[in-house]
Amino acid sequence: MAAHTHAADEPAPKVALLNDPKIRAWIFQAVLLVVLAWLVWVGIQNMFANLRAANISSGFGFLGRNAGFAISQSLIEYEQASSTYGRVFMVGLLNTLLVSAVGIVIATILGFIVGIARLSPNWVLARLAAAYIETLRNIPLLLQIFVWYFSVLRLLPSRREALDLGFLGQINISGWYAPRPVLGEGSGLIGWALLIAVVAVVALARWARRRQEATGERLPVLWPAIGLIVGLPLVAYLAAGMPLAFEYPEQGNFGPRGGTRVYPEFIGLLLALSFYTAAFIAEIVRAGILAVNRGQTEASYALGLRPGQTLRLVIVPQALRIIIPPLTSQYLNLTKNSSLAVAIAYPDLVSVFAGTALNQTGQAVEILMMTMLTYLALSLLISAFMNWYNAKMALVER
Amino acid sequence: MKHAIKVLLGSAVVAMTATAASAATLDDVKERGTLKCGVSQGLPGFSNPDADGNWSGLDVDFCKAVAAAVFDDPSKVEYVPLSAKERFTALQSGEVDLLSRNTTWTMSRDTQLGLNFAVVNYYDGQGFMVRKDMNINSALQLSGAAVCTNTGTTTELNVADYFRANNMDYELVAFEKADEVVAAYDAGRCDVYTTDQSGLYAQRLKLTNPDEHMVLPEIISKEPLGPAVRQGDDQWLNVMKWVHFAMLQAEESGVTQDNVEEMKNSDNPTIKRLLGTEGEFGPAIGLENDWAARVISHVGNYGESFARNVGPETPLSISRGINALWTKGGLQYAPPIR
Numbered sequence: 001m002a003a004h005t006h007a008a009d010e011p012a013p014k015v016a017l018l019n020d021p022k023i024r025a026w027i028f029q030a031v032l033l034v035v036l037a038w039l040v041w042v043g044i045q046n047m048f049a050n051l052r053a054a055n056i057s058s059g060f061g062f063l064g065r066n067a068g069f070a071i072s073q074s075l076i077e078y079e080q081a082s083s084t085y086g087r088v089f090m091v092g093l094l095n096t097l098l099v100s101a102v103g104i105v106i107a108t109i110l111g112f113i114v115g116i117a118r119l120s121p122n123w124v125l126a127r128l129a130a131a132y133i134e135t136l137r138n139i140p141l142l143l144q145i146f147v148w149y150f151s152v153l154r155l156l157p158s159r160r161e162a163l164d165l166g167f168l169g170q171i172n173i174s175g176w177y178a179p180r181p182v183l184g185e186g187s188g189l190i191g192w193a194l195l196i197a198v199v200a201v202v203a204l205a206r207w208a209r210r211r212q213e214a215t216g217e218r219l220p221v222l223w224p225a226i227g228l229i230v231g232l233p234l235v236a237y238l239a240a241g242m243p244l245a246f247e248y249p250e251q252g253n254f255g256p257r258g259g260t261r262v263y264p265e266f267i268g269l270l271l272a273l274s275f276y277t278a279a280f281i282a283e284i285v286r287a288g289i290l291a292v293n294r295g296q297t298e299a300s301y302a303l304g305l306r307p308g309q310t311l312r313l314v315i316v317p318q319a320l321r322i323i324i325p326p327l328t329s330q331y332l333n334l335t336k337n338s339s340l341a342v343a344i345a346y347p348d349l350v351s352v353f354a355g356t357a358l359n360q361t362g363q364a365v366e367i368l369m370m371t372m373l374t375y376l377a378l379s380l381l382i383s384a385f386m387n388w389y390n391a392k393m394a395l396v397e398r
Numbered sequence: 399m400k401h402a403i404k405v406l407l408g409s410a411v412v413a414m415t416a417t418a419a420s421a422a423t424l425d426d427v428k429e430r431g432t433l434k435c436g437v438s439q440g441l442p443g444f445s446n447p448d449a450d451g452n453w454s455g456l457d458v459d460f461c462k463a464v465a466a467a468v469f470d471d472p473s474k475v476e477y478v479p480l481s482a483k484e485r486f487t488a489l490q491s492g493e494v495d496l497l498s499r500n501t502t503w504t505m506s507r508d509t510q511l512g513l514n515f516a517v518v519n520y521y522d523g524q525g526f527m528v529r530k531d532m533n534i535n536s537a538l539q540l541s542g543a544a545v546c547t548n549t550g551t552t553t554e555l556n557v558a559d560y561f562r563a564n565n566m567d568y569e570l571v572a573f574e575k576a577d578e579v580v581a582a583y584d585a586g587r588c589d590v591y592t593t594d595q596s597g598l599y600a601q602r603l604k605l606t607n608p609d610e611h612m613v614l615p616e617i618i619s620k621e622p623l624g625p626a627v628r629q630g631d632d633q634w635l636n637v638m639k640w641v642h643f644a645m646l647q648a649e650e651s652g653v654t655q656d657n658v659e660e661m662k663n664s665d666n667p668t669i670k671r672l673l674g675t676e677g678e679f680g681p682a683i684g685l686e687n688d689w690a691a692r693v694i695s696h697v698g699n700y701g702e703s704f705a706r707n708v709g710p711e712t713p714l715s716i717s718r719g720i721n722a723l724w725t726k727g728g729l730q731y732a733p734p735i736r
Contacts, residue, residue: 054512055629056490069558070570080558146578153585159544173586174544174569264587265571342549342574345582351549355483356572359550362511364487 047365062361063089069356071347073263085357092349093374099269099348100335100378106274107334108327111281116311118286129282136279142340144276149268149344156264162249162256170249170256176267177249177259184243193236194229201225265346269338277334284326288319320393328386332379339375349374423495423627423634424684427468432476435461436494439479441576442600443708443716444500444520453477457498459703460519460625463641464496466696467689481574482550486511489628496638498625500594502552507626514635517642518624519700521720521729523617524556525595527602530612532589537616541566546579546588548572553593556619580604594621599714636683644690646732647672648699650723655698658691671735679735690735700730 017023051058063086070080075094078087118129136144153173157163162170162177169178201224208219237244249259292315300310341348342355354371358364427433437445437457445455453461453475462472478494489497490512500522501507503515526537534540537560547553549572561568571588573579576597583591584605591598595613602608625642627634648654651669653661662673670676673694674687681687697703701723708716722728 054490055509056512057510069554070561070568072569072571081562150581150585153582153587158586159589343578345546345571345573345578347572351572351574355549355574356554359483360555362486362506 051365056362058363058366060366062363062366065361067357067360069360071352072345073266073347085353085361088357089349089353089370092347092352095346095352096335096338096341096348096350097378099266099273099338099341099346103270103273103277103334103338104331106270107277107281107330110274110278112285114278115282115285116289118282119289133279133282136276137283141272141276141337142343145269145272145340145344148272149265152268152271153264162251169259172256173264175264176262177256178262179246179248180258180260182245182247184245186240187243189236189240190233190244193232197228197232200228200232204228263346265341265344268344269341269346273334273337276337277330280330280333281327284323284330285319287326288323289315291322292318317393321390321395324386324390324393328383328390331382331386335378335382336375423631424468424637427495431469432474433461433465433468433496434476434478434494435464436478436480436485436488436497436499437461438499439481439575441500441597442603443596443712443714444600445477445498447477447479454707456520456703456707457500457625459697459707460498460642461496463645463693463697464637466692467637467641467644467685470686470692470696472696482548483574486513489513489626492628495634496625496627500597500623501626502594503622503624503626504552512629513626514629515624515626516635516639518622518729519642520596520623522594522596522621522623524553524592524619524621525598525617526614527583527591527598527611528589528614530610535614537614537618538564538566540568540590542568543589544569544571544587545590545592546571546573546583547592548576548579549574551593552619552621557592560618576601577604594623596623596708596714596716599716603713633684637685640683640735641689641693642700643732643735644672644693645697645700645703646723646730647735648690648694649701650725650732653694653699655694655696655702658694662691668735677736 018027048058064084066081067083067085067088068080071078071088071091073095074091075098076087076090078091114129114132117125118133120126120129156171156173159172159174162172164170167179169176171177204224205221208221212218247258249256251257296314296318297310300314301307305313338348339350342351345351349371354367358367361367435458437453437455440446441455443455445453445457447453458477461475461477465475466472468474478488480488480494480497480499485497485499485501486507488494497513498519500520501515502522503518507513508515526540528534528540540561541564545557545568547557547570554570554572557568557570571582573582576593579591579593580601582588591601593601595617598613602611602613605611625638627638647668648658651666651672653669653672658673661669662675664670664673667676671679673691674680674689678687680689683689686692698706701718704718704721705711708714710717718726718728720729722730724731
C-alpha cells in the first residue's frame with residue numbers, strides 16, 4: 001500500500017495505453033465478461049435447438065395457458081376453470097413467502113428466548129433449553145415435518161366434527177376455522193386512527209429521547225404509547241358506530257364452514273420450520289451473548305443497572321453485531337427449506353409450479369429455471385436487507 | 399430442491415446431448431449387458447420391491463420379458479425407481495432404456511416430450527375410494543369433499559375436469575409420494591382418495607382397516623398404462639411393441655411357461671412363427687429367432703403374468719375385465735406375427 005500512495009505523488013510515467021496496468025486490467029475483465037456472456041448465450045441457444053430437435057416443446061407460451069387444476073390455499077383469487085399457469089406461479093410464490101415470513105418471525109422470537117434461557121442461572125431452565133436445542137437441531141427437518149403434520153392430524157377431531165375454541169373459532173383435522181373480520185361502513189376510520197396513533201408514538205419516542213439526551217430526565221413512553229395505539233382506534237370504532245363484526249364458522253355438511261381457514265398443511269410446515277430454525281438461532285444468540293466481554297456486565301451492574309436493563313441496553317446491542325451475519329444464513333435456510341412443503345401437500349412454489357405445472361406441461365427446463373431464479377432472487381433480497389440492517393447496527397466509531 | 403436440481407440437471411443433459419442418446423438403444427443395452435428399466439417407487443402388483451430388494455409386478459414382468467428377449471436371462475435388469483415427476487426426464491436423458499412404470503399414455507406425453515408409447519399392458523381408469531361409514535355410493539355425492547392425490551399425475555387434471563363438469567366444489571390435497579397420500583387419507587385428512595383403480599386396490603392394503611373402505615363404481619377417465627421409449631429409435635420401439643404382443647399371442651395360442659418346450663414341436667403355423675421354429679422374425683428386430691420363446695419360458699404369457707401379480711388369487715384380486723383377450727370380450731389384442 002505504501003508503494004502505491006508513493007507512486008501517486010509522482011507524475012505518472014508516460015506508457016503506451018496497452019501497457020498501462022489499469023487499462024489492461026479493465027480490458028481483460030471486459031474480454032472475460034464478453035466470453036462468459038457468449039458461452040451462456042450459446043449454451044441456451046444450443047439447449048433450445050436440441051429440445052426442438054428431440055421433439056420436446058419449449059418456450060414460455062405455456063404461462064398464458066389455462067392450468068385447470070385446483071389449489072387448496074391461495075392468497076390471491078384463483079379460479080380452477082380460468083386461471084393460467086402464470087397465476088399458478090404467483091399463488092405458489094405467495095404461499096412460499098407467507099410460510100417463510102411467518103416462520104422467520106416465530107423462529108426469531110423463539111430462538112432469542114431459548115438462546116437467552118440457555119444462559120440462564122436457573123438450572124432447570126438452562127437444561128430445558130439445552131435439551132430443546134440438541135434434540136431439534138439433530139433430527140432431519142423432513143422427519144420433523146412429517147411428525148408435526150401427521151401427529152397434529154391424528155390428534156384433531158375428524159372432518160365432520162370440530163373442537164370449539166370459543167372466540168377463536170373451531171378446529172378439526174381439515175384446519176383451523178378462525179373468525180373472519182367483516183368490515184362495515186366507516187371502518188376505514190379505524191385504520192386511519194391506528195395510523196395516526198403509530199405516527200404519534202414514533203414522534204413521542206423521538207421527542208422523549210432527545211429530551212433525555214438534553215436534560216437527563218427520563219419520560220414514561222411505554223404506557224402513553226399503549227394508550228395511544230389501543231385508545232385511538234377504539235374511540236374511532238365507537239365514533240363510527242361499531243362497524244366491525246366477526247364472522248364465526250358454523251357446522252356444515254362436510255364440517256365447519258365460513259370464517260378464515262388456516263390449513264393443517266400450513267400449520268404443520270410452519271411449526272416444523274420455526275421450531276427447527278429456532279434451535280439454530282438459539283445457538284447463534286448464545287454465542288453472540290457469550291462473545292460480549294463479562295466486564296461489560298460487571299460495569300453495567302456497577303453503574304446500578306438491573307439485570308433486565310443490562311441485557312436489553314448493554315449486552316444485546318453488542319451481541320447483535322455478532323448475531324446478525326449468521327442469522328441471515330438461517331433466514332435463507334428457512335426460506336429454502338420451505339420447499340420441503342411438497343412432502344405434506346402444502347401448495348408452495350415447488351409443489352404447485354415445479355410439481356403440478358411441470359407435470360402438466362412437461363416443460364422442465366423453463367419451469368425449473370424460473371423456480372430456481374425465484375429462490376435466488378428471494379435469497380438475495382433477504383441478504384440485502386440483512387446486510388443493510390447489519391450496517392445500521394455496526395459499531396459507530398467516533 | 400434436491401429433486402428439482404436432479405430434474406433440471408437431467409433436462410439440461412438431455413438438452414445438451416439429445417442427439418447422442420437417441421440412436422440404437424438395443425446396441426447400447428447389449429454392450430452394457432443389462433437393461434435399465436424405470437419402475438415406480440413401490441406399487442403393489444405393478445412394481446414393488448420385497449424385503450430383500452427383489453422386484454415383482456406386472457410392469458416389472460415387462461422389464462424381465464424385454465431382458466429375456468435380449469439376453470435370454472430375465473435377471474439382467476437394473477431397476478431404477480422413479481417418482482412421477484422424474485420419470486420422463488430419466489427416460490429422455492438416457493438414465494433408463496425403458497420406462498415401465500404404470501404410466502398413462504396421453505397425446506401430449508406421446509408428442510411433446512420426445513417419447514413414444516405403443517402398447518398398453520393394463521387398461522385402467524381413475525376411481526375414488528371413500529370410507530364405508532360415509533354412506534356414499536356415487537361419486538356425484540362428493541361435492542365439498544377434500545380429495546387426496548399424488549402430484550405429477552394425470553389424476554389431478556381428471557379430478558378437476560370431473561368436479562367441474564358436475565358443478566361440484568372440492569379441496570385438493572396433493573402429495574409428492576403415494577405413501578404420504580395413504581397416510582393422510584388414513585388419518586382422515588381427506589374424504590376421498592383418488593388414483594387409478596388398480597392403484598386404489600393396491601393402496602387399500604396399506605390402510606389400517608382395509609375393510610372400512612370401498613371403491614366407488616364410477617370410472618372417470620381412460621388410463622391406458624403402458625411402457626414408453628425415446629423417440630427416434632424405431633428398432634427399440636419395435637422390440638418393446640413385439641415383446642408385449644408376443645406375450646398376448648402366447649396366451650391366445652395357449653402357450654404357457656410350462657408347455658413352451660413341447661409347443662416348439664407344434665404343427666400350428668401361428669405357434670411356429672411365434673416360437674421361431676419357422677420364419678425369420680427375430681433378426682428383423684435385432685434379436686435371436688427364439689426371442690419370444692425366451693420371453694415365455696422365463697416370464698410366461700400375459701395371462702400368467704396378470705394372474706401372478708394382480709389377479710383374483712393375489713391380495714389385489716382384480717378381475718381381468720377389459721384387460722381380457724379380445725377373444726374373451728376384452729381389449730387386449732395382438733397384431734399377427736407373420
